[in-house]
Amino acid sequence: MQLEVNGQMQNLDAQPDMPLLWVLRDSLHMTGTKFGCGMALCGACTVHVDGQPVRSCITQVSTVAGKKITTIEAMSADAVGRRVQAAWIELGVPQCGYCQSGQIMSATALLKQKPQPNDADIDSAMSGNICRCGTYPRIRAAIKRAAGAGSS
Amino acid sequence: MRLMDDTSVEVINVSRRAFLGTMSAVGLVLAVGCSPRTGTADPPKYGADSMPHGAVDNPLVFVAIGTDGVVTIICHRAEMGQGVRTSLPMVVADELEADWQRVRVQQAPADEERFGNQDTDGSRSVRHFFAPMRRCGAAARTMLEQAAATQWGVPIEEVAAVNHEVVHAGTNRRLGYGQLATAASRLPVPTDETLRLKAPSQFRYIGKGEVRLVDGPDMVTGRAIYGIDSVLDDMLYAVVARPPVYGGKVVSYDASATLKVPNVVRVIEIPGTPPPSEFQPLGGVAVIARNTWAAIKGREALKITWQDGPNAAYDSTTYRAALEQSARAPGEVVRNQGDVAAAMSSAARRVQAEYYIPHMAQTPMEPPAATARIVDGRCEVWTATQAAQATRDRVSKRLGLPFDHVTVHVTLLGGGFGRKSKPDYVVEAALLSQAMNGTPVKVTWTREDDVQHGYYHTVSVEHLEAGLDAAGKPVAWLHRSVAPSIRSIFGPDPQHEAPFERGMGLVNVPFGIPNLRVENPAAEAHARIGWYRSVSNIPHAFAIQSFVAELAAAAGRDPKDYLLELIGPAQRIDPRTMSDSWNYTESPTLYPFDTGRLRRVIETVAKQADWGRKLPAGQGLGIAGHYSFVTYVAAVVQVAVNAKGELSIPRVDVALDCGPQVNPERVRSQIEGACVMGVGNALSSQITFKAGRVEQSNFNNYEVARINVAPRDIRVHLIASDFDVPLGGVGEPGVPPIAPALCNAIFAATGKRIRSLPIRDQLGASQPPANASTS
Numbered sequence: 001m002q003l004e005v006n007g008q009m010q011n012l013d014a015q016p017d018m019p020l021l022w023v024l025r026d027s028l029h030m031t032g033t034k035f036g037c038g039m040a041l042c043g044a045c046t047v048h049v050d051g052q053p054v055r056s057c058i059t060q061v062s063t064v065a066g067k068k069i070t071t072i073e074a075m076s077a078d079a080v081g082r083r084v085q086a087a088w089i090e091l092g093v094p095q096c097g098y099c100q101s102g103q104i105m106s107a108t109a110l111l112k113q114k115p116q117p118n119d120a121d122i123d124s125a126m127s128g129n130i131c132r133c134g135t136y137p138r139i140r141a142a143i144k145r146a147a148g149a150g151s152s
Numbered sequence: 153m154r155l156m157d158d159t160s161v162e163v164i165n166v167s168r169r170a171f172l173g174t175m176s177a178v179g180l181v182l183a184v185g186c187s188p189r190t191g192t193a194d195p196p197k198y199g200a201d202s203m204p205h206g207a208v209d210n211p212l213v214f215v216a217i218g219t220d221g222v223v224t225i226i227c228h229r230a231e232m233g234q235g236v237r238t239s240l241p242m243v244v245a246d247e248l249e250a251d252w253q254r255v256r257v258q259q260a261p262a263d264e265e266r267f268g269n270q271d272t273d274g275s276r277s278v279r280h281f282f283a284p285m286r287r288c289g290a291a292a293r294t295m296l297e298q299a300a301a302t303q304w305g306v307p308i309e310e311v312a313a314v315n316h317e318v319v320h321a322g323t324n325r326r327l328g329y330g331q332l333a334t335a336a337s338r339l340p341v342p343t344d345e346t347l348r349l350k351a352p353s354q355f356r357y358i359g360k361g362e363v364r365l366v367d368g369p370d371m372v373t374g375r376a377i378y379g380i381d382s383v384l385d386d387m388l389y390a391v392v393a394r395p396p397v398y399g400g401k402v403v404s405y406d407a408s409a410t411l412k413v414p415n416v417v418r419v420i421e422i423p424g425t426p427p428p429s430e431f432q433p434l435g436g437v438a439v440i441a442r443n444t445w446a447a448i449k450g451r452e453a454l455k456i457t458w459q460d461g462p463n464a465a466y467d468s469t470t471y472r473a474a475l476e477q478s479a480r481a482p483g484e485v486v487r488n489q490g491d492v493a494a495a496m497s498s499a500a501r502r503v504q505a506e507y508y509i510p511h512m513a514q515t516p517m518e519p520p521a522a523t524a525r526i527v528d529g530r531c532e533v534w535t536a537t538q539a540a541q542a543t544r545d546r547v548s549k550r551l552g553l554p555f556d557h558v559t560v561h562v563t564l565l566g567g568g569f570g571r572k573s574k575p576d577y578v579v580e581a582a583l584l585s586q587a588m589n590g591t592p593v594k595v596t597w598t599r600e601d602d603v604q605h606g607y608y609h610t611v612s613v614e615h616l617e618a619g620l621d622a623a624g625k626p627v628a629w630l631h632r633s634v635a636p637s638i639r640s641i642f643g644p645d646p647q648h649e650a651p652f653e654r655g656m657g658l659v660n661v662p663f664g665i666p667n668l669r670v671e672n673p674a675a676e677a678h679a680r681i682g683w684y685r686s687v688s689n690i691p692h693a694f695a696i697q698s699f700v701a702e703l704a705a706a707a708g709r710d711p712k713d714y715l716l717e718l719i720g721p722a723q724r725i726d727p728r729t730m731s732d733s734w735n736y737t738e739s740p741t742l743y744p745f746d747t748g749r750l751r752r753v754i755e756t757v758a759k760q761a762d763w764g765r766k767l768p769a770g771q772g773l774g775i776a777g778h779y780s781f782v783t784y785v786a787a788v789v790q791v792a793v794n795a796k797g798e799l800s801i802p803r804v805d806v807a808l809d810c811g812p813q814v815n816p817e818r819v820r821s822q823i824e825g826a827c828v829m830g831v832g833n834a835l836s837s838q839i840t841f842k843a844g845r846v847e848q849s850n851f852n853n854y855e856v857a858r859i860n861v862a863p864r865d866i867r868v869h870l871i872a873s874d875f876d877v878p879l880g881g882v883g884e885p886g887v888p889p890i891a892p893a894l895c896n897a898i899f900a901a902t903g904k905r906i907r908s909l910p911i912r913d914q915l916g917a918s919q920p921p922a923n924a925s926t927s
Contacts, residue, residue, distance in 0.1 A: 138824070140859065
């Protein structure tokens with residue numbers, strides 16, 4: 001099977017029902033995408049498939065063959081992703097940092113779809129991403145900063 | 153603290169590779185050599201001295217300077233979100249006069265004899281190591297200054313280290329740290345008495361909050377490596393089917409279907425450890441595979457017959473009734489003053505309430521995971537652990553290897569919250585590698601494993617009674633706390649709270665009530681009980697700070713004024729006079745319970761939150777103050793409850809007095825996060841048991857705070873403090889006041905008193921709302 005990850009074609013020998021998460025982590029050793037729940041409940045594993053945020057832990061790898069998969073490792077090469085990462089650093093968002101790959105993938109997808117999200121948009125797009133350290137106030141502020149809307 | 157007096161320090165000129173083993177070699181310098189602390193007998197030990205292996209302040213242990221001028225500073229405490237890999241090295245760098253841009257941080261492996269205590273828990277890292285790390289940096293700075301002075305042939309008094317170089321002001325000569333490194337490394341380490349520490353006005357980084365997280369860039373780009381991210385050549389992946397009941401074991405299993413799952417390699421039984429199982433694995437059946445997914449699928453195909461053992465009947469509903477029954481009768485007296493019975497009977501009015509706080513699970517976003525390999529009788533593990541030394545110890549003992557033949561590499565922790573103080577998962581990985589002839593094996597806990605096989609926050613019933621005089625002032629106070637103890641995992645179940653649990657806000661109530669008794673009736677443990685961020689302060693603060701508000705309501709008084717009156721005038725109370733012999737292991741004279749500081753955080757938060765301000769119908773303010781981890785915190789929560797009973801939290805104000813703040817920016821982030829966790833604890837998190845089994849399994853039914861229910865606006869108000877005040881803890885003290893302040897706010901908003909957590913549907917709507925928008 002062939003998979004396009006961050007613009008590179010990868011040849012794989014994977015079971016078709018294997019979740020994309022484990023292909024990324026265990027087969028490709030791309031560990032930036034995190035395991036948190038395995039049931040699309042926490043968002044730690046969020047990647048983009050053809051630009052849409054997707055929970056890779058429940059996405060069978062066979063369903064994304066031929067599609068463009070983008071992971072946290074490629075966000076620095078993405079204009080919006082870079083803005084989000086910069087806002088995360090400026091506002092000191094991460095604590096343990098483990099969930100932040102997924103948070104950044106969800107936030108970047110949100111900003112691509114809605115460049116000026118309001119609080120309800122942020123709640124709706126981000127409530128699937130759990131942060132046990134409780135960085136939510138800074139995540140909200142950083143999304144607004146990345147959007148150029150200030151951090152009120 | 154004199155830790156290094158009689159050590160013979162060996163100065164070795166080594167490459168940086170030898171310094172810690174993983175850095176690229178450039179010239180190199182201040183290197184390794186240290187000796188165990190020698191204890192002198194034997195007054196009571198406090199602070200870092202009370203912990204195993206105490207503190208080390210030797211710059212040869214913590215600082216390496218390359219000939220290229222790069223300064224490498226060791227962080228020996230685990231990073232789990234508190235920012236310690238930034239804050240402690242920053243302290244060293246400040247005293248060293250190092251340019252932070254040229255500082256690298258390296259994580260220490262488990263080795264307490266070399267680095268001092270590494271138990272990253274109890275909100276102790278900065279509190280215990282601020283002073284040693286200052287001395288460490290100052291000693292290294294002095295060595296560089298001496299090297300320059302010697303080279304120039306001038307007295308050391310004439311030179312000064314400034315921003316990564318040593319300067320001779322008289323002649324304007326300068327030498328960079330890289331140029332001085334080799335000569336400096338050959339000098340003796342100055343004794344503590346001769347060190348010149350900076351005056352706080354000279355600090356470059358300490359207290360400023362301007363240094364960014366050292367791991368921040370890696371964390372936002374996916375490069376940060378956590379325990380679960382370890383990758384070794386030829387590594388295999390394992391998951392384990394564990395007994396569904398604590399103390400249960402495997403009777404038999406059939407792995408035939410499992411072995412047909414593609415990429416499954418082998419199935420191995422892990423022997424269990426009957427209760428008390430301490431940090432040892434629960435046992436069960438492990439599936440080893442070529443990837444995690446295959447291991448999970450293989451586990452699903454296992455057919456296992458379990459014997460459930462002594463906890464098979466554990467049921468949270470009946471257990472709660474048993475705790476309540478226990479709380480309604482006298483129990484072991486753990487503090488007593490005056491005559492409570494007489495005062496109660498002559499009181500004008502009596503008030504009574506019971507509070508319930510369930511089990512909770514830490515559920516760090518990175519579940520427990522560890523990788524182990526064994527080569528030539530030496531075991532190496534890579535893992536996220538709060539307890540590096542205990543991990544090394546348990547692995548060596550369980551494998552039957554000498555302690556020196558076990559290496560524990562400490563990765564970043566994807567959250568800890570107390571779960572990763574218990575290295576059972578690391579022992580599992582080591583046992584499986586051993587069973588696979590040393591092949592690297594990574595054990596991953598799924599979220600279901602984490603929720604169902606954890607070390608749970610205790611479950612408790614807090615029974616309170618007060619007698620009020622005619623003016624509504626308490627003249628008698630009776631508190632019975634009933635909760636299974638963490639000590640139950642270490643030995644025969646004591647059925648009573650340990651001094652460290654009682655000292656978390658149960659006995660050390662600083663109220664000026666003449667007749668006061670605290671009792672601790674018995675409670676049996678039927679699950680593994682373990683530390684959960686803030687530990688027993690959670691139930692004690694919830695009960696006491698709720699009850700005070702209930703007394704205020706009974707007396708018709710403002711809750712803030714009533715709380716302050718109960719605390720009374722500012723005084724410094726010796727904790728021993730409140731039957732607290734523990735005091736977070738700190739000296740009772742250096743760290744008395746200072747009610748003036750508790751008053752000040754309450755007054756500050758009330759002022760900042762504009763306590764008493766008019767709010768729309770359905771909204772209310774609640775206040776609570778609590779002392780824990782030798783830090784004083786008060787919170788005001790603003791809550792809004794709509795007609796359907798849906799709750800939102802527009803704003804929380806928190807005031808904190810932790811003494812001096814080494815990294816105020818990280819202090820703020822910790823308090824914000826503690827507030828969010830406190831809200832999640834109160835709203836929705838609970839673990840319940842039925843037939844000995846945990847009923848929850850994942851984040852769909854073990855619910856934690858999400859962004860849509862988190863307080864929209866958290867304002868942290870730090871009390872300024874001089875650096876001569878002893879430091880308090882930061883990671884944990886922010887949690888305990890949140891739940892009572894929230895429930896007090898709900899009472900103010902709705903008139904409904906919440907005495908049982910989580911709140912969930914007690915207001916008529918489910919909490920958290922299914923898809924809330926709080927805007």
